[in-house]
Amino acid sequence: xxxxxxxxxxxxxxxxxxxxxxxxxxxxxxxxxxxxxxxxxxxxxxxxxxxxxxxxxxxxxxxxxxxxxxxxxxxxxxxxxxxxxxxxxxxxxxxxxxxxxxxxxxxxxxxxxxxxxx
Amino acid sequence: xxxxxxxxxxxxxxxxxxxxxxxxxxxxxxxxxxxxxxxxxxxxxxxxxxxxxxxxxxxxxxxxxxxxxxxxxxxxxxxxxxxxxxxxxxxxxxxxxxxxxxxxxxxxxxxxxxxxxx
Numbered sequence: 001x002x003x004x005x006x007x008x009x010x011x012x013x014x015x016x017x018x019x020x021x022x023x024x025x026x027x028x029x030x031x032x033x034x035x036x037x038x039x040x041x042x043x044x045x046x047x048x049x050x051x052x053x054x055x056x057x058x059x060x061x062x063x064x065x066x067x068x069x070x071x072x073x074x075x076x077x078x079x080x081x082x083x084x085x086x087x088x089x090x091x092x093x094x095x096x097x098x099x100x101x102x103x104x105x106x107x108x109x110x111x112x113x114x115x116x117x118x
Numbered sequence: 119x120x121x122x123x124x125x126x127x128x129x130x131x132x133x134x135x136x137x138x139x140x141x142x143x144x145x146x147x148x149x150x151x152x153x154x155x156x157x158x159x160x161x162x163x164x165x166x167x168x169x170x171x172x173x174x175x176x177x178x179x180x181x182x183x184x185x186x187x188x189x190x191x192x193x194x195x196x197x198x199x200x201x202x203x204x205x206x207x208x209x210x211x212x213x214x215x216x217x218x219x220x221x222x223x224x225x226x227x228x229x230x231x232x233x234x235x236x
Contacts, residue, residue, distance in 0.1 A: 017170075017228065020219065023185065024167040029160040036163070040155025042147040049142040052135075067141065101138065110135065110231040113224065 019112055028112075035109050038085040043068065044078050048087060048106070051099050058091075058100040137230055146230075153227050156203040161186065162196050166205060166224070169217050176209075176218040 018024070039045045050067055051059045061075055068075060079099055082088040087106060088099045136142070157163045168185055169177045179193055186193060197217055200206040205224060206217045 017224070019163070019167045020170040020221070020224070022167075022171050024164045026160060026164065029163040029167075033158055033160040033163055035158075036154060037158025040151055040153075040158040042144060042151040045137070045147040045151055045154070046142045046144065049137045049140075049147075052138040053140050103138070106135070106138070106231065110228065113228040113231060 017113055024112075032109060032112055034085045035087055035105060038081055038087060039109075041078070043070065043075075044082055047075070047078055048082060048101060051088065052101040052103075052106075058098045060096040060098050062096070135231055142230075150227060150230055152203045153205055153223060156199055156205060157227075159196070161188065161193075162200055165193070165196055166200060166219060169206065170219040170221075170224075176216045178214040178216050180214070 018028075039048060046067065047064060050064050051057070054063060061072055061079065064079075065072055065075055079088060079090075083090050083099070085105075087102055089102055091098045091100070136146075157166060164185065165182060168182050169175070172181060179190055179197065182193055182197075183190055197206060197208075201208050201217070203223075205220055207220055209216045209218070
């Protein structure tokens with residue numbers, strides 16, 4: 001049975017990635033590059049993953065701090081960068097700020113590179 | 119008929135992306151973040167796409183220059199960055215250097231974000 005989940009990643013990129021299929025225009029590249037740049041940092045990549053995989057898909061700084069040997073202000077700064085480019089939503093409840101991954105933003109990056117939406 | 123290519127990108131990221139499914143470790147994030155950082159720039163993102171979609175999957179600076187209002191040294195610098203992180207192979211033939219996308223490197227980024235290889 002044919003199922004694209006059985007394709008290897010290399011085959012998927014080779015056949016389906018918009019990035020590989022035809023030249024990207026500046027209009028396509030410009031809005032996505034800040035999102036990609038924001039996760040081109042190991043701490044931010046891990047923060048995004050930690051938030052996404054946390055219970056109910058959201059987390060506050062206090063939930064995230066134990067995973068890093070970093071101060072809370074440093075973690076808050078990285079969360080702010082991810083929020084500003086549109087990869088994280090933030091909601092204030094009581095004294096805490098909760099972050100959730102904007103999956104459609106992450107999906108647009110994934111679709112560009114891996115072709116999931118094409 | 120079930121076919122994952124019919125999934126939307128959001129569904130694919132939500133169900134399959136390793137980034138979303140469980141917290142990434144530093145060991146997973148560290149080797150990929152330089153590759154992601156390198157394409158977090160609209161010129162480099164477009165260069166990667168231009169090279170990949172060029173005839174025979176390879177291109178020299180002279181093939182790429184017309185797409186940008188940038189000098190040849192600037193384009194060469196961006197190509198060097200993409201080569202140094204392992205996203206482009208380079209081969210010298212005669213007086214020209216030809217670049218080709220290392221699809222397995224691009225695939226490893228796509229797989230992390232979009233889950234194609236999981």
